[in-house]
Amino acid sequence: MELERHAYDVVVVGAGGAGLRAAIAAHEAGARTAVVCKSLLGKAHTVMAEGGIAAAMGNAWPEDGWRVHFRDTMRGGKMLNHWRMAQIHAQEAPDRVRELEDWGALFDRTPDGLISQRDFGGHRYARLAHVGDRTGLELIRTLQQRTVALGVDVFMECTVTRLLTDDEGVTGAFGYWRESGRFVAWEAPSVVLATGGIGKAYKVTSNSWEYTGDGHSLALQAGAGLVNMEFVQFHPTGMVWPPSVRGILVTESVRGDGGVLRNSAGNRFMFDYIPDYFRKETAETEDEADRWYDDKKNNRRPPELLPRDEVARAINSEVKAGRGSPHGGVFLDIATRRPAEYVRRRLPSMYHQFKELADVDITAEAMEVGPTCHYVMGGVEVDPDTAAASVPGLFAAGEVAGGMHGSNRLGGNSLSDLLVFGRRAGAAAAEHAAKRAGVVALAEEALADAARAALAPFEREGGENPYTVQLDLQQTMHDLVGIIRTAPEMEQALARIAALRERVAALSVEGHRQYNPGWHLALDLPHLLLVSECIARAALAREESRGGHTRDDFPATDPEWGRTNLVCTRTADGGVTVARQPLPQMPPELAEVFEEGT
Numbered sequence: 001m002e003l004e005r006h007a008y009d010v011v012v013v014g015a016g017g018a019g020l021r022a023a024i025a026a027h028e029a030g031a032r033t034a035v036v037c038k039s040l041l042g043k044a045h046t047v048m049a050e051g052g053i054a055a056a057m058g059n060a061w062p063e064d065g066w067r068v069h070f071r072d073t074m075r076g077g078k079m080l081n082h083w084r085m086a087q088i089h090a091q092e093a094p095d096r097v098r099e100l101e102d103w104g105a106l107f108d109r110t111p112d113g114l115i116s117q118r119d120f121g122g123h124r125y126a127r128l129a130h131v132g133d134r135t136g137l138e139l140i141r142t143l144q145q146r147t148v149a150l151g152v153d154v155f156m157e158c159t160v161t162r163l164l165t166d167d168e169g170v171t172g173a174f175g176y177w178r179e180s181g182r183f184v185a186w187e188a189p190s191v192v193l194a195t196g197g198i199g200k201a202y203k204v205t206s207n208s209w210e211y212t213g214d215g216h217s218l219a220l221q222a223g224a225g226l227v228n229m230e231f232v233q234f235h236p237t238g239m240v241w242p243p244s245v246r247g248i249l250v251t252e253s254v255r256g257d258g259g260v261l262r263n264s265a266g267n268r269f270m271f272d273y274i275p276d277y278f279r280k281e282t283a284e285t286e287d288e289a290d291r292w293y294d295d296k297k298n299n300r301r302p303p304e305l306l307p308r309d310e311v312a313r314a315i316n317s318e319v320k321a322g323r324g325s326p327h328g329g330v331f332l333d334i335a336t337r338r339p340a341e342y343v344r345r346r347l348p349s350m351y352h353q354f355k356e357l358a359d360v361d362i363t364a365e366a367m368e369v370g371p372t373c374h375y376v377m378g379g380v381e382v383d384p385d386t387a388a389a390s391v392p393g394l395f396a397a398g399e400v401a402g403g404m405h406g407s408n409r410l411g412g413n414s415l416s417d418l419l420v421f422g423r424r425a426g427a428a429a430a431e432h433a434a435k436r437a438g439v440v441a442l443a444e445e446a447l448a449d450a451a452r453a454a455l456a457p458f459e460r461e462g463g464e465n466p467y468t469v470q471l472d473l474q475q476t477m478h479d480l481v482g483i484i485r486t487a488p489e490m491e492q493a494l495a496r497i498a499a500l501r502e503r504v505a506a507l508s509v510e511g512h513r514q515y516n517p518g519w520h521l522a523l524d525l526p527h528l529l530l531v532s533e534c535i536a537r538a539a540l541a542r543e544e545s546r547g548g549h550t551r552d553d554f555p556a557t558d559p560e561w562g563r564t565n566l567v568c569t570r571t572a573d574g575g576v577t578v579a580r581q582p583l584p585q586m587p588p589e590l591a592e593v594f595e596e597g598t
Ligand code: FAD
Pocket: 013, 014, 015, 016, 017, 018, 019, 036, 037, 038, 039, 043, 044, 045, 046, 047, 048, 049, 050, 051, 052, 053, 054, 135, 136, 158, 159, 160, 161, 194, 195, 196, 197, 206, 207, 208, 210, 214, 215, 249, 374, 375, 397, 398, 399, 400, 411, 412, 413, 414, 415, 416, 418
């Protein structure tokens, strides 16, 4: 078998914010480090991030601090977050933002010259450091330049299809060059997964083609657990029209900067959907909500800025009640609320996105928006301090890791998560590799097996086209494991997923190994199916509604479930099993934060 071979201390799979930050940390700790990514360097999902990075720097509000950020994050996640991750995240995010600035990132400024911070849903104070609505671009540009300048090796347009392990833990990874189809293997005692999310399991999503859950699936197959996979975030505002752009994100900054949601009767319906849990901190009248933009001390926040799960469910209900917009969404109006010049300056990407893709001038008319699958809170179960998974030598950071965001992520908390835990994962991976230097080796039989599995779709004839199977899976997840869930529908989804697995096992692809997208999708599909099964199984098991998981048949939030995590692991026959695990309890001095009313 023709195989390109490399040896490193640390291999990072994924070149988004988490992967690049991990690679920088591993390199700085003295590890020989490589980054592998499916697409071109710089094209990771992180580049699409618009609104900003949440960090309690206190630039807009001196009252802000890590304890308030910690509290907001836990409350936003409906207290199911791993408390230690939320604590580390809140404490370290400001340093990670300042460090980015030291490395050359240019953030928007306050009139005093400090890094400007903007409002976002669920954050008590304005705390998102931003660069217009193109924050992810600046973040990735900065990290990418540093990675390359440090001399980290980058394998781009290269997909990892398997993790390699022995009885002691990780030994490396196996993959293929997308352009030539040739195989490549990396021997390494430490692998950091930073592969992002699972959005392509759903029909309507803000995610790009890369988000096929590869890292989730690779970790599961290597023996790690996936925690709380039932929690999938549907962002309330994706584009709904024209069909070709359905799902593309409309940033929350539109609401942070004054935009409001209206139904077909022109009503600001979010006032009808304020849950008791957030009533104390949410404005009761339109007047109070509007005053908040200018006087945040003496007024409460508009209900449009409730956490995403609340807003997405409200939109879903309005549409179902027949009060939606012509194309099945609701209206997001900033045109009547802010001057055109303000909108163009604060939201340049949104202005162009609507102008070019939908022929809508958002300074003159309302946008049509609706929920879109955006983010997965569930992911690889990791140690909070080191990002280590249960398999020795395996680490996970960024969207692929679980625990940090509980049942619902607050906007802006992903970019900070990537930096905080990417750095920790890279450093811990380097430390682990130093202990295992010179003792790992790749087993020839495992390499041959990985190659055989990758080539199998070429060997079969008369099978289905991978695109048809992907569409059927996306429709299944959309219809049966979407925003509102019931047991019979999820049981139906699991039966369909089982049938889809058989279809995937019989897939065949045409042509040869040189740049063959059909073959690439055939190799991604088993990952997508495995994570979809985890989502459906965990969602069926959790008999309550919380954050990004709403059960029509169990509408209440149940305190007992609030102490319970669900962990998916692989069974010997290749299936998935879900087990309950007690939620780690926070120490009393942290629990006090919730009594302080900070
Ligand atoms: P990514 O940035 O997606 O990187 C994943 C990497 O893994 C890619 O390089 C990919 O090529 C690689 N990869 C995947 N599978 C493989 C494989 N098998 N082999 C090799 N490489 C692989 N969050 C915020 O905090 N603030 C925001 O304002 C914000 N705005 C957003 C706007 C949009 C439109 C979207 C979609 C998301 C937004 N988010 C935001 C969420 C945030 O951007 C993502 O959660 C975050 O960027 C994920 O980063 P990551 O490093 O985990 O993964």
